[in-house]
Amino acid sequence: MIEEPPGGRRAASRTIAELCAGEVCEVARALIGWVVRHGETAGVIVETEAYHESEPASHAHAGLTPRTLTLFGPPGRAYVYRSYGIHAMLNAVAEPEGIGAGVLIRALEPSDGIELMMLRRGRTGIRDLCSGPGKLTQALGIELWHNGGDLGSGPVTISPTQEPPPALITSRRIGITKATELPWRFSVSGSRFVSRGR
DNA sequence: CATGGGATTGACT
DNA sequence: GTCAATCCCATGC
Numbered sequence A: 001m002i003e004e005p006p007g008g009r010r011a012a013s014r015t016i017a018e019l020c021a022g023e024v025c026e027v028a029r030a031l032i033g034w035v036v037r038h039g040e041t042a043g044v045i046v047e048t049e050a051y052h053e054s055e056p057a058s059h060a061h062a063g064l065t066p067r068t069l070t071l072f073g074p075p076g077r078a079y080v081y082r083s084y085g086i087h088a089m090l091n092a093v094a095e096p097e098g099i100g101a102g103v104l105i106r107a108l109e110p111s112d113g114i115e116l117m118m119l120r121r122g123r124t125g126i127r128d129l130c131s132g133p134g135k136l137t138q139a140l141g142i143e144l145w146h147n148g149g150d151l152g153s154g155p156v157t158i159s160p161t162q163e164p165p166p167a168l169i170t171s172r173r174i175g176i177t178k179a180t181e182l183p184w185r186f187s188v189s190g191s192r193f194v195s196r197g198r
Numbered sequence B: 001c002a003t004g005g006g007a008t009t010g011a012c013t
Numbered sequence C: 001g002t003c004a005a006t007c008c009c010a011t012g013c
Helices: A017-021 A023-028 A112-120 A133-142
Strands: A003-004 A036-037 A043-053 A077-084 A087-094 A101-111 A156-159 A168-171 A185-188
Touching: A017 A023, A017 A043, A017 A087, A023 A101, A023 A156, A036 A101, A036 A133, A077 A133, A087 A133, A087 A185, A101 A112, A101 A133, A101 A185, A112 A133
Parallel strands: none
Antiparallel strands: A003 A168, A036 A043, A036 A156, A043 A101, A043 A185, A077 A087, A087 A101, A168 A185
C-alpha cells in the first residue's frame, strides 16, 4: 500500500471524454473526486480500479467480443455489465478507441438524493449506500441498458468538481483471481466510504 | 446447444 | 469466518 499527498494530479479542468482518452491508470487516479450522477442521485468517487486488455483480469483480455464491444469503443462512455448474475458494475471506458480498457467505479461518497438511494438500497446507513461497485449502481439506479452511454451527456454522467484532488492510497485490486499483484486500485486516504477489502 | 465462471453482496455460524 | 443467489456470455463440442 502506497500513500501519496495531494497535488500530483491536474486539477479538474477536462471533460470526461478528454480525461478518459489517457492511460488507464492515470484515468483511474484522476477520476477520484469526480462526481457520478444519475437523475437526482449523485456521489463523489472515492475508489477506482484500472483494467486493461494487456492483463488477464480485464474482460478486454479476451479480445473484441459482443461483451467487450463497449470497452474497445471511444473513451468516456459507460461500460456496464452484470456481475455474479446479480449486480451491475459501472466502468468508464478509457484509452483511445481500439484499445480495451476501463476504470471500475468501486465506491462513492453519497452527495445528492440520499433518501432515494436509501429507498433503492433498502437500508438507512449512509456508509452502506455506495461503498461497493454493486451497491453504488443499485443506489443510483444504474442498469445494464446504460451500457455504451456517453458519460458526458447522460443519462449517467461523470463530471469534475472544483475541489482539489485528495490524498490517494494505491493498492492491489479486490475480488479478482488473476493479475492480483498489480497496484491498480486507488482510493481516498482515510475515507469512510470506500468498499471493504478482503 | 451445454457448461462453467465470475471486477459482489448480505445473511448467517 | 462461510455460503448461496443468479444471469450474461465465452468457450467448446
